[in-house]
Amino acid sequence: MAALLPARMLERPADVTRLARLFHALSDETRLRIVGKLLGGEQCVCNLTDALAAGQSRLSFHLKTLKDAGLVSDRREGRWVHYALNPDVLQEIKNFVGSVREGAARCC
Amino acid sequence: MAALLPARMLERPADVTRLARLFHALSDETRLRIVGKLLGGEQCVCNLTDALAAGQSRLSFHLKTLKDAGLVSDRREGRWVHYALNPDVLQEIKNFVGSVREGAARCC
DNA sequence: CGGATACATCAAGAACCATTGATGAGAAGG
DNA sequence: CCTTCTCATCAATGGTTCTTGATGTATCCG
Numbered sequence A, B: 001m002a003a004l005l006p007a008r009m010l011e012r013p014a015d016v017t018r019l020a021r022l023f024h025a026l027s028d029e030t031r032l033r034i035v036g037k038l039l040g041g042e043q044c045v046c047n048l049t050d051a052l053a054a055g056q057s058r059l060s061f062h063l064k065t066l067k068d069a070g071l072v073s074d075r076r077e078g079r080w081v082h083y084a085l086n087p088d089v090l091q092e093i094k095n096f097v098g099s100v101r102e103g104a105a106r107c108c
Numbered sequence C: 001c002g003g004a005t006a007c008a009t010c011a012a013g014a015a016c017c018a019t020t021g022a023t024g025a026g027a028a029g030g
Numbered sequence D: 001c002c003t004t005c006t007c008a009t010c011a012a013t014g015g016t017t018c019t020t021g022a023t024g025t026a027t028c029c030g
Helices: A006-011 A013-025 A029-038 A045-052 A056-068 A087-107 B006-011 B013-025 B029-038 B045-052 B056-068 B087-107
Strands: A072-077 A080-085 B072-077 B080-085
Touching: A006 A013, A006 A087, A006 B029, A013 A056, A013 A087, A013 B013, A013 B029, A029 A045, A029 A056, A029 A072, A029 A080, A029 B006, A029 B013, A029 B087, A045 A056, A045 A080, A056 A072, A056 A080, A080 B087, A087 B029, A087 B080, A087 B087, B006 B013, B006 B087, B013 B056, B013 B087, B029 B045, B029 B056, B029 B080, B045 B056, B045 B080, B056 B072, B056 B080
Parallel strands: none
Antiparallel strands: A072 A080, B072 B080
């Protein structure tokens, strides 16, 4: 018996809200580029400002958006704060999109 | 577009733009609920207005957003226009998220 | 024809989001 | 202490997006 398919989430208001927030976090070019940089391992904000040529408060804003969505976590070390990707939430998104795709392939 | 490693897309401006647009299309609750309804097979707008209790012009707006992003396709049949999910683009998103997740699991 | 139906498009306003520069908070080091 | 460094937060602004009601367009049917 099929477990609860992630696509079922689309019938539950709280899950729809959460999904919308996750996708929103990924819907901005600056944030996607941050994600790209974090694939090289955890980074402090200063690394990212250099690599992305973006102002510090701007990066802080986007990192907060990613963190609030659960896509990244932060870790303080002395003066520096390191950000890293959260694989669990990425897996969750992948599962969701995958199950929607399967549903779509079945019905369309 | 199909890169060897989808995560590589985050290094190419055109791909970042495209991904941002795809995720944006999925970042709205109304649109996610539309996607949920389309899992039941292709639907005309009138079905969706009933099912989602949303105004017609509002649905039209969101369907256009989904269509512009390539997530759905439309098919005219007499007076009706039927919308359906596009599995290919969903697969593409799944691949991308999956490869980011793998990268994250490897590095974090 | 002419009316009705299904949908798209438009225009105006509300709500939301991103950017910028300034200020604040906490840690490290002299 | 005092300063500097890293980062977060705030306030103001401009830009984008969503919603709503009105109008436009194509199709069907009598």
